[in-house]
Amino acid sequence: MHSILNFFSRSREARQHLEMQRARLYRIAYAWTHQPALADDLVQETLTKAMQKTDQLRDPAASGAWLYSILTNCFRDHFRRQRETDDVDNLDLAHEWTPERATSQQEVVHQVRLAIAKLPAGQRQVVTLVDLEGFSYIEAAQILDVPIGTIMSRLCRARQALKDLLSLLRHQESHTDTAPAGAAPGTHLRRVK
Amino acid sequence: MKKFLAILTAVLAIGALQGNALAADKQHKVVYHVNGGDEKQHMATLRNIDNHINAVGKDKLDLRVVMHGNGLDLLQSAQKNKALASKIDELKLKGVGFKVCENTLRAKKLDAKKDLYDVNVKKGPEGDIVPSGVAEIAILQNKGFAYIKP
């Protein structure tokens, strides 16, 4: 009797633990898709699958990377099984920012999210797993099921691309001509609003 | 003063217990979804519901029938079809709720009191009219009602 009770309470604990991961999972799913509804679906699917496997899990505390590899699979499966007849711009980002009400803070957030959304999926996944969830390169390699060398090169390219995109976006946003390459640096600095 | 407080506490406690018993959720919750069918099918559905109640026991079952779209025919036919009408009466006595979609009423230009059999037009949860039949079914599912489409 005692051991059965233990089993149920461990299961319940494991499930509660998984539920607490929802917000963190959502953050990553959102960063990958920038579609709140889709992100929520992916998280729901991930947690459902995880709960089905929980009884097999020895140590719930060790479930971190494992949970995200489930999310990775759900993410990949979604785009594999679904296609739309028209190219619909599904990104929610367009709705997030009204020029009249934007504070500098919101503006920055908006621009960074736009830049992340522009990255190829593989780079986007790596940079968010490392920067937001603090996974090690080895863990990220396990989660995404790629060699660690791929992780490192994707991360490098992602950060370089973000650097370039963010500087590029700032230039577009300023509505002034981009200075030609090689011009004297002092003459074309942009002022931040 | 102490004695008064003790009695008051006891009374409140008993009241709380009774209140809980009354408010307790029935064990089995089911929503039957009716959005079409002819009189024969409607009669069959009502008989199925009756069997369901007999199998589970009316005190353990919270069963609601939600009608929308062409499903309102059930209550329209019952205005003339005595067999349907009396079956509906029977089921209502056993605690079955019959809910009607207001959207459909408007779309079909029906008057609930005149055109449909025995509809309680009172506003709110005691009445029989819900703003959207489909929304009602979704809401009930979210509350744990099982969904049956006969």
Added chain:
Amino acid sequence: MKDPDDPRREFSAEHLNAFVDEQLAPEEKSRLLLSLNSNEALSREVCELRKVRDLVRLAYPEPSAVGLRDGRHGRRSGFSASALAATLATLTFGMTLGWFLHTRVADIDQVSQDNIPDATAAGRHLAGKPVVTLAATAHNPPRIILHVTESDPKQLAEMMNDLEGLLRHYKAQNQSVRVEVVTNGDGLALLRADVTPYTRRIARLQEQYDNLSFVACQNTLDRLTKEKGITARLLPGVVIIDSGVAQLMRRQNQGWAYIQV
């Protein structure tokens, strides 16, 4: 500043990134730290990498820091606006100089090839939409599947009325709702451009309502082609899923309400 791709460089971009992420082996780390002390360009590079990382973190706040949704307008978490602006300013400043000093035009073009939605197009959609904060979970809106399996005109007519009534009902209560209309078998007729009587009505609904989707089943499409030789043309904006039945099961697992219409 030296070109990061210059093979004569002591430390590759991978090194620097790994250093920033605390992933470098101790000996490598010590070697790099020594160089950082004397090499200003290297320091700047590391600093910029850190800034990019910080910006990513700031763009997606920690879940505990996210405020509750206030209607449709989110409340911001407590980041200092000026600190953020300053961060971006320094980054831009530094990168502007860097951009001119070692022309990386080729790299920039490379990045712009990869499937980038046009920034100005995004600008066109901006006006008039409320700000949305990243909510901890969007579990709140009710989620409803309408499963269409028949093509009987009377039933389809009622179904369209019900759908519109449903959407209007939630809109009137100022509550968001997610509705997915899944068609398979004969129900596919609803979404076939050549046979549906509801082309314009569906287009109107798609425009009026967010979170409304129409789904067609690939298996049904294949069967139609194989058995009747028809290659169905679907309405714009219709999502094609591998299997309608599988989709229904997925949705039910995800806790969606199911209604067969």
